[in-house]
Amino acid sequence: MRSHVPSRIAVVGTGYVGLGTAGLLAHLGYRVTGIDIDPDKIAQLQRGVVPIHEPGLDLLLASQEDRITWTTDYQAVAEADVIFICVGTPPGPDGTPDLRYVTGAARSIAAYLGDRPQVIVNKSTVPIGTGDFLQRLLEDHAPQFDETRHRVASNPEFLREGTALADSLYPDRIVLGGHPEAVEVLARLYGPLIEQSFTAPQGIGRPDSYSRPAVVRTTLQSAEMIKYAANAFLALKISFANEIAGLCERVGADIQEVTTGIGLDGRIGHRFLQAGLGWGGSCFGKDTQGLISAGREHAYPMPILQAAIDVNYRQRNVVVEKLLRHLKSLKGKRIAVLGMAFKPNTDDLRDAPAHDLIARLHQLGATVLAHDPVAMPRAEREWSHLTYTAAPDPATALRRADAAIIATEWEEYALLNWRDLVGTMRQPLVVDARNMLRETLPAQVEQIGRESVQVQKEAVLV
Ligand SMILES: NC(=O)c1ccc[n+]([C@@H]2O[C@H](COP(=O)([O-])OP(=O)(O)OC[C@H]3O[C@@H](n4cnc5c(N)ncnc54)[C@H](O)[C@@H]3O)[C@@H](O)[C@H]2O)c1
The missing domain is CATH 3.40.50.720 (NAD(P)-binding Rossmann-like Domain)
Known part of the structure; x- marks a missing residue:
């Protein structure tokens, strides 16, 4: 050899x-x-x-x-x-x-x-x-x-x-x-x-x-562990930002400014510190669970990883709670979900937060219109168990909607003419679960870990 x-x-x-x-x-x-x-x-x-x-x-x-x-x-x-x-x-x-x-x-x-x-x-x-x-x-x-x-x-x-x-x-x-x-x-x-x-x-x-x-x-074992530990740490960072975001909302702090403030510390860094709807995809959930199950085999509990998972999936409910706070009941309400892929620039729907959102909204009696720039054909095949109407474009999804949820931070959603679009909604309520809107709108806008849309300051790093 x-x-x-x-x-x-x-x-x-x-x-x-x-x-x-x-x-x-x-x-x-x-x-x-x-x-x-x-x-x-x-x-x-x-x-x-x-x-x-x-x-x-x-x-x-x-x-x-x-x-x-x-x-x-x-x-x-x-x-x-x-x-x-x-x-x-x-x-x-x-x-x-x-x-x-x-x-x-x-x-x-x-x-x-x-x-x-x-x-x-x-x-x-x-x-x-x-x-x-x-x-x-x-x-x-x-x-x-x-x-x-x-x-x-x-x-x-x-x-x-x-x-x-x-x-x-x-x-x-x-x-x-x-x-x-x-x-x-x-x-x-x-x-x-x-x-x-x-x-x-x-x-x-x-x-x-x-x-x-x-x-x-390195050795086989260490290489295998490096992959798991890297993903677990990144998942942990996102859940940490989301846990702090929840407290920010309660004490009147702004998570964007808080993560900017802590991320400037070279020991922490800004990446993977964005509060929002939490992680999805085929890796973070699976790999954190994989490490926990490896620990279980050795009678070694891993409470930090379990907490990261719990915080992540709690975040999906946070969005629904925000809707309920404004709309009281979702029965008969028309809700637009923008973004189905677990993150932008992919059509991957594995463990996508939008999946659980659509399922929960339907369960609560809402009519769901969902849009994604690339993942809709795949959703038609893989999410046939869900009840929603595929909207050909964001404008159709938003028209006469009682609320909209931004579930995936596709760049094209940031570029929409939100000012006009919210005018076509039955109730101008937008839950921006990815904290991506940068302008104040003639609408009620809910974000994660902050009171309202802040105009992005030049110094703020993302
Ligand atoms: N997707 C990611 O972002 C990513 C990143 C890093 C690591 N990983 C890891 O890489 C691995 C692959 O992930 P993926 O997302 O590419 O999976 P995937 O599901 O997209 O692709 C797996 C492919 O393997 C094929 N396959 C299954 N059994 C086979 C066999 N016996 N012979 C030949 N082909 C077979 C399937 O048909 C499928 O095309 C996973 O362990 C994943 O955790 C994924």
Whole structure:
């Protein structure tokens, strides 16, 4: 394995992480095969259709010419020097991550491991110890398995949906865990990324302030823990801002000014300190639960993480309580929900706060009109159990509404002509659950952790 210079890559799982990884590695010059068990997804990719919404991804993939191929056939594993596992690890009923896709992928990989040096890299977020489990699983199922040739490594992914490509091309750090020889192969693979010697792809320029990523070489267990701990800490930061926001409302302080004030302390920082509707998506809820369940296995309670989760989901009720305070009852009321994706610039609806809002509003007797700039087709498929009317545009959602909730901070919602739009509502009441409105309006505007819309001061950092 020592002289192993990687050139052929297999990426197993072509979701948000797999597609970004495939695009990045092809851009760095490698030959990449993306493998998925979903034939529809692969058929779309083969036709040049990117099955998810991620800014810049379609252009990046389209510009790789013949460096990427898409298939449902695991045969490509036999030729690959490095095999990335990027399949989902959704939470099971008790919060423990469900490893069935990782196990399924590993078994399929095992059948095709060859008699050459190969590194099997786990990019999925997995419980600590999964790397060892994978190594044993390959040992048991790969006819050609040889410990000196086949190594399992961990290379957790830190991309954020919506900015996935910039996050992957210009990361803060690259974490490589496992046997030193496997880590060395990955360090070589990522050489152009570590040296930043590649040409920036069109539209995803290298930030002026960016130089190069730090590289953390560590064990399998520590790499797996770094990913969980990073997500848990970010989730915690958001919940902290939301907990302070609730008290701000009660004592007359303004959370925007408070988080600006504390974020200027270099030890704290501004990022992930925004009060609002709380986190959603496929990672924070799952990974905080995953850590708690790992603690439970070792009879080690993790009360800070549990509190972060409780505060996060309480925030979804806060919005409904604000509506009830103004409208008394929601029976027969028409409520516009702007934003369905869990955050802007993605169509990902997993654990989106808007889901719980729509469900609760309907339960309370309201008629819900919902809009999202990109996630509506997906919601039609994935949220068919919810009762709401899809509005073709924000103006239609707001017309004759008794209240509007801004649930996702899409830039286009900030750019709406709110002054005119609130005039079309039956009652001009806007619950801006993302604190994004910057102008005072002829309407009742509720925000999170502050009394009313403040005109943004130049000095205020967000
Ligand atoms: N989405 C994110 O922002 C993000 C960020 C960092 C880490 N992660 C982690 O990365 C992992 C993947 O997340 P995602 O959001 O890309 O998931 P996803 O659900 O978008 O994609 C997973 C893909 O794996 C495929 N798959 C499942 N079993 C397979 C198998 N046996 N062989 C081949 N393909 C298979 C599915 O069909 C799907 O296309 C998860 O562990 C997640 O926690 C996600």
